[in-house]
Amino acid sequence: MPELPEVEGVVRALAPVAKGRTIQEVTVSDTVIHSKQLGKEAIIKGITTEDFMAEMVGMTIMDVTRRSKYIYFHLQKDGNACLLVSHLGMTGAWFDVNTIDEIPELKFRKHIHVLFKMEDGGLLVYSDIRRFGEVRLLDCEADHPPLLKMAPEPFEADACRHFLEMAALAKYARKPIKEVIMDGHVISGCGNIYATEALFNMNIHPGRTAERISEKRKKELFHAIVAVLQESIDAGGSSISDYRNINGETGTMQKRLRMYGRKVCAVCGTTTESMKIAGRTSVYCPTCQK
DNA sequence: GGGTAGTACCGGACGC
DNA sequence: TGCGTCCGGTACTAC
Numbered sequence: 001m002p003e004l005p006e007v008e009g010v011v012r013a014l015a016p017v018a019k020g021r022t023i024q025e026v027t028v029s030d031t032v033i034h035s036k037q038l039g040k041e042a043i044i045k046g047i048t049t050e051d052f053m054a055e056m057v058g059m060t061i062m063d064v065t066r067r068s069k070y071i072y073f074h075l076q077k078d079g080n081a082c083l084l085v086s087h088l089g090m091t092g093a094w095f096d097v098n099t100i101d102e103i104p105e106l107k108f109r110k111h112i113h114v115l116f117k118m119e120d121g122g123l124l125v126y127s128d129i130r131r132f133g134e135v136r137l138l139d140c141e142a143d144h145p146p147l148l149k150m151a152p153e154p155f156e157a158d159a160c161r162h163f164l165e166m167a168a169l170a171k172y173a174r175k176p177i178k179e180v181i182m183d184g185h186v187i188s189g190c191g192n193i194y195a196t197e198a199l200f201n202m203n204i205h206p207g208r209t210a211e212r213i214s215e216k217r218k219k220e221l222f223h224a225i226v227a228v229l230q231e232s233i234d235a236g237g238s239s240i241s242d243y244r245n246i247n248g249e250t251g252t253m254q255k256r257l258r259m260y261g262r263k264v265c266a267v268c269g270t271t272t273e274s275m276k277i278a279g280r281t282s283v284y285c286p287t288c289q290k
Numbered sequence: 291g292g293g294t295a296g297t298a299c300c301g302g303a304c305g306c
Numbered sequence: 307t308g309c310g311t312c313c314g315g316t317a318c319t320a321c
Contacts, residue, residue, distance in 0.1 A: 001314080001315090003315095035299090040298080040299070041298085041299075041317090041318095042299070042300090043299090045317090069315080069316095087315075087316075088315095089299085089300095089314090089315065089316080090300085090301095090313085090314060090315070091300090091301080091302095107301095107302090111301085128300095129300085129301060129302075130299085130300045130301050130302080130313095130314090131299065131300050131301080132299060132300065132314075132315065132316085133315095134299095134316085134317095146316080146317065171292085171293070182315095184315090184316085191314095191315075192314080192315090279313095279314075280313090280314065280315090281313080281314090
């Protein structure tokens with residue numbers, strides 16, 4: 001399940017190998033073509049499959065960057081710049097390979113949905129098992145308003161102030177803190193795994209409402225989130241189920257997680273409990289987290 | 291018009 | 307073995 005650290009890992013690996021390369025040919029899976037024919041927005045969003053394929057041919061990748069959990073491919077064709085925005089959803093992955101056989105696992109080879117053949121003969125492949133991910137071709141960021149509404153990057157100086165201001169709004173104040181910190185308008189890139197870890201590290205119960213946490217504790221919580229995101233980036237991300245980097249390698253952060261997916265609290269040995277918050281399973285220690 | 295609830299997008303894991 | 311149910315990040319629609 002890729003969150004910010006995993007996406008950062010993909011971008012760091014992808015940028016140096018993708019920059020300067022030009023797309024010669026585009027293939028889209030029959031599954032996506034069929035879904036699009038049925039009127040579904042499967043993976044390729046906001047454009048027909050035919051138009052997508054036609055537009056992408058001849059595009060040169062100028063850079064690859066990250067914004068929250070989105071990958072931005074900065075493209076150029078005939079002197080015009082545009083943006084290919086990709087979200088990995090639950091099970092999406094990009095691979096930079098010479099042949100499909102180089103993709104290390106069958107489950108990823110089986111679910112290739114977008115394949116760019118580059119002018120140098122290499123392949124840039126988007127695979128997505130559950131098809132929750134997306135690929136969106138835009139003229140610029142402003143063409144997809146949700147991108148403009150995202151909170152600042154958590155590592156930016158402004159992010160903590162933004163978090164505190166948002167969390168104080170009436171619409172967030174009475175919500176469980178876990179729901180608040182997983183909202184991309186409040187903090188960018190903090191999903192279930194890292195929200196769970198940060199709350200555990202701070203001894204805060206995930207169901208506690210935002211208004212019942214002091215400003216000082218909220219500030220500390222913000223820094224705990226940033227710390228766990230940074231730790232995970234340094235560890236190559238958490239490979240829970242289907243995250244792989246562009247070479248098919250897994251990260252090691254999952255070995256360092258102290259609460260997510262745990263049956264027993266790593267600190268006090270109490271059996272962990274779980275509750276649903278905003279539709280997601282939230283694991284916590286009933287002894288340590290109040 | 292803002293907030294909220296429901297729904298769409300899915301294959302695989304898991305329990306019975 | 308086969309069936310039913312659950313899981314989840316984001317965007318969009320309906321109310």
